[in-house]
Amino acid sequence: MTFKYANLLLIIGFGSLSVVSSLLLSSGMLFLLTEVLVIALLAQMWNLLAGYGGMVSLGQQAFVGLGGYGLYVFANHSGLPVWLWIVVVPLMVGVAALPLGMLMFKLKSAYFSVGMWVAAEILAAIVMRTDALGQSGGLVLRPGGESLAGNPERILFAGAGLLLIGTIVGLRVLLNSDLGLALLAMRDGEEAAEAAGVNVRRTNLLIFCIAAAGCAAGGALYYFSTLYIAPTDAFQINWLISMMFVSVIGGVGTLTGPLLGTAVLIAVRETCTSLGLTGGTYWIIMGTIAIATLLILPRGLWPALRSKLHVPKTEKEATIG
Amino acid sequence: MLKTVGISKSFSGVPAADDVSLSLQAGERVGVIGPNGAGKSTLLGLLLGTVLPDRGQILLDGDDVTRLSPHQRVSGGIARAAQIPMTFHRLSVSDNVRVPAVHGAGLRGREAVEWVDEVLEMCGLAASAKVAAGQLGLLSRKRLELAKAIATRPKVLLLDEVAAGLTEPEIETIIHMVETLSEGRAIMWVEHIPFALRSVCERLIVMDKGRKILDGPFAHVWDDPVLQEIYMGVPDDNLS
Numbered sequence: 134m135t136f137k138y139a140n141l142l143l144i145i146g147f148g149s150l151s152v153v154s155s156l157l158l159s160s161g162m163l164f165l166l167t168e169v170l171v172i173a174l175l176a177q178m179w180n181l182l183a184g185y186g187g188m189v190s191l192g193q194q195a196f197v198g199l200g201g202y203g204l205y206v207f208a209n210h211s212g213l214p215v216w217l218w219i220v221v222v223p224l225m226v227g228v229a230a231l232p233l234g235m236l237m238f239k240l241k242s243a244y245f246s247v248g249m250w251v252a253a254e255i256l257a258a259i260v261m262r263t264d265a266l267g268q269s270g271g272l273v274l275r276p277g278g279e280s281l282a283g284n285p286e287r288i289l290f291a292g293a294g295l296l297l298i299g300t301i302v303g304l305r306v307l308l309n310s311d312l313g314l315a316l317l318a319m320r321d322g323e324e325a326a327e328a329a330g331v332n333v334r335r336t337n338l339l340i341f342c343i344a345a346a347g348c349a350a351g352g353a354l355y356y357f358s359t360l361y362i363a364p365t366d367a368f369q370i371n372w373l374i375s376m377m378f379v380s381v382i383g384g385v386g387t388l389t390g391p392l393l394g395t396a397v398l399i400a401v402r403e404t405c406t407s408l409g410l411t412g413g414t415y416w417i418i419m420g421t422i423a424i425a426t427l428l429i430l431p432r433g434l435w436p437a438l439r440s441k442l443h444v445p446k447t448e449k450e451a452t453i454g
Numbered sequence: 455m456l457k458t459v460g461i462s463k464s465f466s467g468v469p470a471a472d473d474v475s476l477s478l479q480a481g482e483r484v485g486v487i488g489p490n491g492a493g494k495s496t497l498l499g500l501l502l503g504t505v506l507p508d509r510g511q512i513l514l515d516g517d518d519v520t521r522l523s524p525h526q527r528v529s530g531g532i533a534r535a536a537q538i539p540m541t542f543h544r545l546s547v548s549d550n551v552r553v554p555a556v557h558g559a560g561l562r563g564r565e566a567v568e569w570v571d572e573v574l575e576m577c578g579l580a581a582s583a584k585v586a587a588g589q590l591g592l593l594s595r596k597r598l599e600l601a602k603a604i605a606t607r608p609k610v611l612l613l614d615e616v617a618a619g620l621t622e623p624e625i626e627t628i629i630h631m632v633e634t635l636s637e638g639r640a641i642m643w644v645e646h647i648p649f650a651l652r653s654v655c656e657r658l659i660v661m662d663k664g665r666k667i668l669d670g671p672f673a674h675v676w677d678d679p680v681l682q683e684i685y686m687g688v689p690d691d692n693l694s
């Protein structure tokens with residue numbers, strides 16, 4: 134199958150699936166599925182950053198929170214449609230990530246990871262103390278100062294589905310572009326890539342900003358569906374843990390892996406909920422699954438499954454699949 | 455075209471480059487020899503920008519490039535084949551060459567594809583274009599490292615022991631490649647193999663303990679007693 138044909142099939146197939154199911158499913162189910170799509174989206178972003186870019190950020194929850202709060206602040210105070218802000222806020226977060234990235238890239242490897250986590254904590258603390266953001270009490274979504282008419286979950290779910298597909302197709306195109314080639318080269322050796330003429334720092338910054346914008350888009354979509362946002366929720370480390378769990382279980386550095394990982398995460402979580410297991414037990418089960426999977430299949434589920442199904446023709450096909 | 459003025463670099467107090475001044479003219483082919491640890495790789499690293507000097511200046515076509523990062527110097531026309539091949543092990547051989555063709559030489563579209571094919575042909579890698587670089591043997595990896603350097607279309611090509619560790623017939627093929635590649639560009643070739651340097655270079659630099667000891671016409675430097683002195687203790691067959 135040619136590359137473009139595969140992309141088209143992805144868009145039409147999953148696009149129509151998400152539109153049709155948005156018409157058929159109950160609103161509780163739609164809410165859950167929207168969250169699933171958002172987690173898959175966030176995982177793709179963490180995977181892009183850490184799996185392809187080698188930047189293991191422990192602070193991506195900051196961008197989720199920024200996306201959510203950005204949406205609330207601008208929608209509540211502007212009078213412009215919420216949908217506009219769902220598009221604009223992630224772009225603004227992507228731009229705002231640039232100076233943060235320039236600062237954080239002064240830190241190397243593990244220090245970068247921890248630095249990002251600290252930055253996220255600082256941001257959460259600032260939000261929690263800011264009057265205009267409702268402090269620890271949070272904000273209610275009131276576009277233009279009025280409460281939202283009707284429930285948006287159908288269209289939100291379809292929107293999240295389309296965004297996820299757009300993201301996957303976009304990532305495929307990106308990884309097949311000259312920029313993607315630079316990224317894949319950097320993954321095998323930054324000094325070698327630099328010596329081949331790649332502007333390593335600029336490429337890293339660009340990926341950092343894209344991942345920030347993607348996480349913000351996920352946050353904006355998710356908190357649109359909740360109609361309420363609070364700092365302890367929006368900036369919580371659980372966002373990060375979900376992203377990492379899903380990427381690592383599914384297969385870091387592959388595009389299909391995080392999708393598979395999301396399915397596992399949600400299946401386990403919903404089973405735990407229906408069995409009445411509480412937060413603590415739930416995380417112990419999750420941790421056990423993660424460790425067990427990685428002991429048996431160190432590269433994650435998808436690479437193992439794929440080698441059973443068929444052998445990729447090239448190493449590049451393997452990395453992009 | 456490439457010039458250093460008194461560049462020095464120490465690693466934890468031990469000088470790896472000590473007040474080195476040299477200049478390289480367009481099209482000139484210079485050999486560099488010296489015992490292990492003499493600072494030859496460090497010198498090439500300083501020229502490419504992967505090592506930053508403590509003191510001194512590096513000029514490319516009269517412009518100060520001392521503080522420029524490697525990718526900027528690559529755009530300016532400097533390229534290096536590293537002593538330990540730095541290939542992209544998960545990418546195919548042709549993608550390995552495409553990285554410098556696109557990002558180093560700045561080629562796009564058809565032009566890039568054709569140039570990659572040409573470089574692969576030139577370096578004897580056309581048959582393994584689709585193989586992942588990590589699966590190559592030593593000779594092919596050395597060829598690929600050379601191919602990556604050449605793909606940036608450099609004016610100055612720095613070669614760091616590209617023939618080391620190979621058998622004599624393999625060395626012959628590398629010599630032949632370097633001769634082909636040196637067409638129209640300056641070359642600085644670090645190597646311990648005298649017959650390889652002799653067949654390509656008209657000038658020879660000798661380094662020891664970070665210092666440039668000798669620099670001049672090949673035959674002249676080769677017969678200098680100082681060179682024999684530096685290599686005392688090294689078996690004779692290594693030198694002749």
Ligand SMILES: Nc1ncnc2c1ncn2[C@@H]1O[C@H](COP(=O)(O)OP(=O)(O)O)[C@@H](O)[C@H]1O
Pocket residue numbers: 465468469470488489490491492493494495496497
């Ligand atoms: N990155 C580095 N860190 C610490 N010491 C280094 C580094 N690179 C080179 N050196 C030291 O500098 C000296 C010169 O090394 P090098 O330039 O590799 O010599 P050569 O290539 O002539 O064998 C050696 O003593 C080596 O140990």
Ligand SMILES: [Mg+2]
Pocket residue numbers: 494495496537
């Ligand atoms: Mg060396």
